[in-house]
Amino acid sequence: MSRSKGFVFVEMAIALPLLAVLMFGLALVSAKLFEQSTDQLADYVLDEEAHYLLERIVQQARAAKEIEAYNSSNSVKFVYRASEDSAYALTVDDVWETQYYLAHQKSDTLAINLYAKRQRDGIFLNPITGDNFFGLTSLVNLEFREPKENSNVLHITLEMKSLVTDRHIKLTTAVYMPACDKDKKSGLNS
Numbered sequence: 063m064s065r066s067k068g069f070v071f072v073e074m075a076i077a078l079p080l081l082a083v084l085m086f087g088l089a090l091v092s093a094k095l096f097e098q099s100t101d102q103l104a105d106y107v108l109d110e111e112a113h114y115l116l117e118r119i120v121q122q123a124r125a126a127k128e129i130e131a132y133n134s135s136n137s138v139k140f141v142y143r144a145s146e147d148s149a150y151a152l153t154v155d156d157v158w159e160t161q162y163y164l165a166h167q168k169s170d171t172l173a174i175n176l177y178a179k180r181q182r183d184g185i186f187l188n189p190i191t192g193d194n195f196f197g198l199t200s201l202v203n204l205e206f207r208e209p210k211e212n213s214n215v216l217h218i219t220l221e222m223k224s225l226v227t228d229r230h231i232k233l234t235t236a237v238y239m240p241a242c243d244k245d246k247k248s249g250l251n252s
Contacts (some may be wrong), residue, residue, distance in 0.1 A: 116220050126141060126243055136203060138206060140162075151162070173199065202221040
């Protein structure tokens with residue numbers, strides 16, 4: 063009768079180490095799954111930011127009347143016409159707008175972010191890249207290739223990297239700019 067009540071010391075000596083090994087294995091698997099999901103999320107953020115940024119620049123380039131790109135500083139300036147469908151009379155200042163995309167590095171971070179600024183208010187908007195909590199990204203290169211003679215096609219190359227996984231993404235596209243003045247060629251600088 064005394065044998066059927068509770069654990070014996072021998073059973074406890076065998077069960078406790080097995081339980082410890084099982085818990086350790088479960089903790090290792092959980093940590094690995096968490097690390098992989100963090101890396102996947104950081105790579106997703108990198109892909110989404112790069113595609114969003116390139117799409118935004120492409121939209122600005124399509125509407126641009128003039129473009130000034132500074133490849134050495136990873137920045138670009140678009141001058142374009144604002145919408146003329148408003149009810150009031152527009153002045154010259156209302157019609158022409160300028161949108162800047164400027165690379166900037168905060169002193170307290172390793173990331174180089176791209177900011178947008180409009181000529182009217184002169185205020186930098188929130189950074190377009192790099193401020194996502196789930197995956198820090200950094201701008202590596204934003205390059206513009208000058209359109210050939212009598213062409214309104216601008217070639218854009220964007221390269222970004224994830225500061226979490228150190229993965230790079232490089233996107234290249236060509237943009238037809240129907241509104242760009244042919245006689246006032248795009249002023250692309252190095």
